Amino acid sequence: MIWSQLLLLLVVALFANLLSALAGGGAGLLQLPALLMLGLPFATALATHKIASVALGVGATLRHWQAGRLNLRFASLILLAGLPGVWLGTQIIVDVPEHWATLALGVLTLGLGVYSVFKPTLGQSSQRIHRDPLGLLIGCSILFVIGVLNGSLTSGTGLFVTIWLVRWFGLDFTRAVSYTLILVGLFWNGLGALSLAQQTPVAWTWLPPLIIGSLIGGYLGAHFALLQGNLLVKRSFEILTILVGGHLIFKAFVHSL
Template identity: 40%
Template sequence: MTEEIIKQAILFCVTFVANLFASVSGGGAGFIQFPMLILLGLPFATALGTHKVAVVFLGIGAISKKKFDPTFKFDKTVSLIMLLAGCTSVVAGSVIIVSVPSDIAQIVLGFIVIASGIYTLLKKSFGTTNLENRSWIRTIIGTICIILVGLFSGSLSSGAGLFATLTLAGIFGLELKRAIMHTMIFVATIWNAVGAITVGALTEIHWQWIPAMIIAAFTGAYLGTSLLTNLPTKKVKFIFSIVSILSGVILIAEGYLK
């Protein structure tokens, strides 16, 4: 009994911090939350399903704060793409057996995330303004990227949120804070809900830990979104870049250790 209380207390604190930073940077909760579930004794598949259920409340926490932010506006084209192409890709990524070994995929993904973090850190104009007139070429490239991110979201435990934010800001041209809010709503909430249902049908979920993780994820995301709305875009970009670089290092390390 005492051991279980200690585990849940640790999990609550880790989940809160992970979702706090994820809601400010546009992703990265899975890099901390998912490995912690494994360290606390859950098998890989059970940890993945449990993580996906809990992280839905990262998005719900952000959405609940969004209602009090009248400045946020949906990009209708981006929203439709993330709903139609994204959700389909999430299901496909969850059920299709990927031929590339997961450790190799994680290592490659890690280097891409690090490069993306360095790029956004050095490119001063990244995510500072909204692109008003988006070309059809950008829309096509962005849609392809969203499909790939959806596949990652369904098949890997981490990285989808950061890549989605990078795609929305770098290709679709959304201002960074606006891109992060789209990520919180569509990736964290809707995609993960779809992924949780799919994975839950294929594997076991450790429901005993879900209540503590839900409360921690919701409160962390709510507080993080409050910080996001008040922080200057330059500071948000710096946090996004640092979280991306650190997340890439963790991905590479996990890939080598498998």
Template identity: 30%
Template structure:
């Protein structure tokens, strides 16, 4: 049973996490501990967090799309593989212990932060692509599986690989990340819902906050571009690394 005052409190937290997710990802760094501290069981917290994240990401994605920053048709094959991967991941996480991942993923997040910080590609200028949109699809599918199974850092992984492999400018990569992340969230929510692992009333309250945060965050990212997105990506990656390592050793 969740205390009544936690509904508006967690909705307010969702505004902040929706804002962060719309720009750099990593809102789960704040939302998941908030849900757990509120007494929500871990697997229910995962499902409920996916619901609010899906709604917030949808608003951010829509804003980026209206500005012409997302090529829906070209990236549909990747989105379909992301959807399938996330569905498999959401099934697995309800059956497998994720503790080992919480030690491996920090290493990937640190590598991701170093790439974002040091790579000359991390600007708003498009660069030469190393793989086509179809060639990137398996990479997207693998990240989608990870998102459904575990999740922290998914947005950062999408953005960094879209810049590094697809040659997209940072703002365009962030926009496409929202499309792919929303796709993985939809698959995860469907599987968590079928497993009865979503607190709907709480999740929908939080979704309202996440949608406001997503609207504010996406407009802010489009206004300031790479000079805002790049430091937030690094901060999110390092913050997630510290949080996961703390969770492991604690």
């Protein structure tokens, strides 16, 4: 790659992961298309993106860990619920036409953003709900399903985790994003990246600018989220979900032509 391309990757990774660290997901909206635009085959671009996205989790972890906002028992629960789903998602092939699956994912993602817009108080304060055995079972089952999506789809599943933690477990947006970035960005994506790297080539020479941008973007996004609070995180979540959803719907219609 020439220096201008490496610089472009660095800027895209920085911007995409800063927004993702604010909203709790969605870095693939910008980062993956950039890799495709620069000439990588889809499978290689996806594996390279997944590996780089682990750096987002590292950068965000450094900042959120400093703030001491994590409950290790609850974090372990999210981790254990999702990791088997992530592994399963990287192994299975769903017999559904790609454009229909993409369209359904786009509509659902867009719906998350619209739902949040029309719920002004959603995630603005924290409450402890659904922590009884049945509530935890339902919550973990949905996290397992989101893990399957994380292992098999390109982007946007971190946003699902964020809204589920807010809606079902009663976390405020800032705390939910903390868990999403650390557990999904670092561990879920780490497992997904490892599995994909065993199945398809990785553009290793493209990774340094992506990793640097992801690390810095993840740290800065987490810092701004902690500094500005729930309202900024909620607005970022809404913008990213609407953009990701619209992008996926457009992509599905283009593929169907």
